[in-house]
Amino acid sequence: MKNLFLCIAVFGCFAFAKAQTPQVWTLQECIQYALENNISVKLSELDIDAAEVEKLSAVGNFIPSLNANSSISENTGLSFNPVTNNAQTTTFLSVSGRINVGYTLFDGLRNVKQLQRAKMSQLASRYRLDKMKDDISLFVANNYLEILNNKANLKSLTAQNLVTKEQIDRTQQLVDGGQLPRGDLLEIQATNASEQQQIILAQNAVTISKISLAQLLLIKDYENFDIVDSEFEVIDEEIAEKPVNDIIGAAEATRSEVRIAEQDVELAKKDLQIAKAANYPTISAFFSYDTRYTDATSFSQIVDPDDPVRIEQIGVVQETGQAVISEIPNTTAVITGADPFFDQLYQNDGISYGLQLNIPILNGFSTRSNIERNKINVDRAEFQLEQARLDLESNVYQAYVDVQGSKRAFEAAQTSLESQELAYEYARERYDVGLINAFDFSQSKLRYDNSVISLNQAKYDYIFRLKVLELYFGIDPSELKL
Incomplete structure (x- = not known):
């Protein structure tokens, strides 16, 4: 039993340690996860869904409209019988139903243009999603590199602090032996304290940068989030060696900024066409079928079978004054019940159909104002397209210049580090033999x-x-490599 408890405890500790192991992410994994889970990307995907609904609505304009309606009511008091149209005082139930079919034969081709616009809007939404993915990819890459930078700084500071601690031990021995003044030891100890402070700041910077990337990825487990620790000494500079005009040409052909602006121009032109179509007459066809039922009773005249006719005077001869008599049916008024439900539906049904022409003549200048408004929108979209191209060219030039400048800064930093490293080694050698004091060495x-x-x-x-x-x-965001 004791061994069993021991095994359970060991297994539990192993499982706990495994559960607490930080999840390590590569740049590609971070970008892919962000593209699948980022809220801004999800909102852009909803825009595509909305454009698909708009397209479905535009397709529906080509389909006839079909509507059915029915009503049921009970009337008490003096009412008109919906079947006989006679006024009567009673309580009766009435049911009516109707089916209407309508179809637009011509509306200035607005249906066609609205469908074309819906397809353009869908394409524009996809371009906006692509741009959003590019932006998110850059944000992720920037945060990822910031973590690497902070980790590299922390590693360098920690390594240098180990050297400082070794110098403290050695200086302590020299001070104890009377070879160095105590001030040198205090100077090295002050340097150690300063380095310890820098290490704490570097640790905080690493933690904050990791939290920032985790928040961008919508990951809440900050403590177990980390990225791959790698040294990136070899930098792929192939893209920086290309002519800037080649990069500009590729950007104009692939970047979403220009594509979005181009689609906005096409959408504005299509809106103008739709607005102009309102000047044309509209021709529509319709068809309807209706029927009714009531349970109301009615009066009918029944011939008396025992006395089928009677003699009555129906007039007078004007010249002689002689009465004119005739035989007329001898009827008696009797109450008749309602016909069966389905019989009445068949007897009382009716249809109507025809064409309807609607000619716009004067509507308060709303159509004309809408046309002029859309003309302005076309001009605005064309200016925005021109500005988008200029901005893209400017941004590419700026990015190209930034690469060249950062390359020179990197090379200068390498040269400076080599010089400072040599100077540091020389200073340490001189300090070890007592030629310089601790302050100069620090x-x-x-x-x-x-x-x-x-x-x-x-x-x-x-x-x-x-x-x-x-x-x-x-280059596709998912293919970015370090």
């Missing part, structure tokens, strides 16, 4: 540490600028 080490941080910042800034240029060149 200043040299500080310059070296700052150069390491500057190189990390320059490297990851250069990588991010390259990613921006790759997107402008038409």
